[in-house]
Amino acid sequence: MGSRVEQFAAIRRDERVEGLSIRELAERHHVHRRTVRQALASALPPERKTPVRVSRRLEVFKPVIDTMLRADLDAPRKQRHTARRVLARLVDEHQAVEVSYSTVRDYIAHRRPEIAIEAGRASADGFVPQTHPAGAEGEVDFADLWVVLAGVKTKTQLFTLRLSHSGKAIHRAFPTQAQEAFLEGHVYAFEQLGGVPTVHVRYDNLKSAESRVLLGRNREESDRWVAFRSHYGFDAFYCQPGVNGAHEKGGVEGEGGRFRRNHCVPMPVVDSISQLNELLAAADAKDDYRRIANRATTVGHDYLIEKPLLRPLPATEFPTWLTLEPRVDRYARITVRQCHYSVPAKLIGRRVRVRLGATTLTVFDARHEVARHERITVRGEQSLNLDHYLEVLQRKPGALPGATALAQARKDGTFTPAHEAFWAAARHALGDSKGTRALVEVLLLHRHLPAADVIAGITAALRLESVSPDVVAVEARKFGNAAAPPSPGSTGPQVIDLAQRRTIAGAVVPVDERPLPSVAPYDDLLGQVNR
Template sequence: MVSRVELFALIRRDARVEGLSVRALAERHGVHRRTVRQALGPAVPPLRKTPARSSPVTGPLREAMDGMLRADLDAPRKQRHTAHRIWERLVDEHDATIAYRTVSKYVARRRPEIVLEARNRASVMDGFVPQTHLPGQDAEVDFAEVWVNVGGVDTKCFLFTLRMSFSGKAIHRVYSSQGQEAFFAGHVAAFTELGGVPAGEIRYDNLSSAVRRVCFGRSRLETDKWVLFKSAYGLTSFYCMPGKEGAHEKGGVEGEGGRFRRRWFVPVPKIPDISGLAGINDRLAAADRAEDARHIDQRTATIGQNFALEAPLLAPLPVDEFDIALTTTPRVDRYARITVRQALYSVPARLIGQTVRAKLDAEELVVLHGSEEVARHPRVTTKGGQHLVLDHYLEVLAGKPGALRGATALVHARQKGWFTATHDAFWAAARAKHGDQAGTRLLIEVLLLHRRMRHAHVIAGIRVTLEAGSVSPDVVAIEARKHAAAAGEPSATEEPLQPRRSRSKVVSLPERRRDPDLPADSRPAPSVAAYDQLLHNTPKKGNAS
């Protein structure tokens, strides 16, 4: 099929070579004489006019549909019109007989045009402006969602990213929450890895960890602890505008979170429990160092080479370490639990009714009573979640052995693998021989051995005791010590007690005699002469009766 350009070229050639008339040219090429006259004019064919088509169904409804789309410009993002909702309103409010597909096609074409018209009226041109950042000055911070398989369950975690604007050097850490403690911990890890603090501005979203209230423009009311943290590290914060209007203001870290997630979190990492995030963070630190060899965009230098230029220009780290942990003083309830950030944690039962001190950081809770550490738990991020340790309830269970079977702490101990099938076998054998209550108390005595002996040694001791047909806790302790000695390891979980030295001076007998300040010793010298008579009564060899 001949194109329009080729047709015009043939007509012009025939007119020039053969001198044919307009009518003859029209008959030869099978076109209208108007087309021949167009071809004999300018060499470039004129553009075809698109015929105006009538829309008897859509035409009367365009104003109504445009009004709904313009109203969406000021509506909340999650309460804007969909094409289906517009179609429903046309049918209900305008008695329109129009197909949904027709409305859908119109909305898809018209919505971006209305948005563009609104921006033009506001004199806002859509586009991006290239930026230049000085070395060691600016950085960007953001959280991105990632999924980690924790004990066979896919769990949502949060990837903290701090990215230097000049070099593109980024530090990544993953946490179980994006609370204030994780926010601070990510900064500390990033500054430590970088060897300094950005001397310029760090750009942030309006995270609740840092901002209490978003005021007019870029004014913000910051949380007290964030103000203290900024003061300790000498940070200058810059807050982006809320919503889509501010997303481009830290576009580097926005894209970095997704890119890093696709590169280093595919396939989904697997860990046995939430404490395994520490191992993932070790791998992320190695990944950050490996990415120093990567090129960004069309830059000739690598990330590592550019960061080497800005590393000496970073502000120094503070001399004093800032305590990022949240410190509270909860009271222990009658179930030997404390509540921290709407989660429950167990403490030794002897502390029921007392007030303790709890320090919560990004991944761990440490409980102190006075200066003594009494409990340590992984952080629980679910509201109303619990982390209970069976060892904290053993004294109570010794008096209430029937409560062990349904104890929540026992369920947790099984899930963590601390209470093993070997424990269950000992418990069953003890109950079969001594009854439920007495047998459970014997199990509790065995569980108490874990406080002063290693877990593996106690398990080995239980197995040997069961093989011997015994359920005695004393036999378990003896066999556990034997197992530890055979392995060349100490049987106790704690350091052995050192003998206490006496403060009084021990004086030997010769030194006492040489001391002129002491009175003379008038006692006779010791003698064994009185025992010589026993020598005469010693029976001779072969005469023993």
């Protein structure tokens, strides 16, 4: 457009300054005389007209294609005509051998939505800008997040709750999308935001909240979810199922991808889910300084305005965990969600109470906590604690070398090289059975003494060339006492002899006038023995 404007300006200038004719202007500027007339008539070149291309070969078949597309309105979604199928029918039924695939494809692409609108099955596609009052609405969704967890590439679930007005978002990673994670994510987000949206929170089809998806926006909610919403005092707004409802919570739909691209590339390398969540919390704080689109203020600034308008948090805690009562099998394990966890062997055959959270599993015997494990997400996996099997291993020491709990203890570092060295020395000195029992007694010390003290006791015992558990216990307590800080006001242990005691102010110690002890009677006895 710019070059034609300049060309028109040059033609008009030459005509104005030199008075050249139309023919002379056309020859000088190498254009048609029609272009010269257009330039003299207006300084702005006329708009170029896009020619309307008509496929003469397809024209006679358009009514046939329209009939096929109208029939698709009542057909199952996965059994509707594709462009390739339409072309095949045209060739087979109407001998349209000269019609190309691209021509049929392009016609169907623009004609199919027109037919749907004509039949009242769809409306013109478009969106209406929305304004979200401060403190009123939020959006929730899960997104996949890949991390390197303990050296293994692992997929976690990124929970996101976003305030619709300010765009302030809270993120939390969980192993699964289970209801426990769903509820814990809400609790964490509400605590970080300092309140709850006053009107509603938008959701899609999350099984954590819904028992069944009904027609349109209707849902059959689970009882725990209803109780949770009632506890925090907010309503749920369910979007249309499928891609048709994605735009109804478009803020959080785009938030997951934006957050991953900006804070999780390259993949985070972490040792645990808790460490990952520390990184996510730092990223959330950093996002307070960003601006959304063309806003003049930051997310953090808008959130400070929105925060006082949120509903206050309830005074009591909602139990987000799931309570179960499995029975302990003969391997001292319980099975929860098709995964196995160990408990103390004394509980074999009994039922225990389990509190299943999003990331942890806690086992109770009556009111006493007896075991705690990180939650497993892989079906059939086991989390076994070697300490739970020590009483059994005292009676069956031969089971220790191949024990799964021992392999896991070696992997996580709780069974250290010091334990390995003591076991090897004990077996060498006492034999396999007695040496293993000695190791079990040392492992039992961990129940009463800090791990560092026990390891120091093992090291000291090996230095003394002893494999006695009693020596390990004595050395561990000596190490613990030496490392313990002195009590307030004391200067450490002191030894005062008798001479010093006499010099202590105010002390009256009588002089010892007794004769020195003699060993003469013992010498007489020795003489009698020698005779």
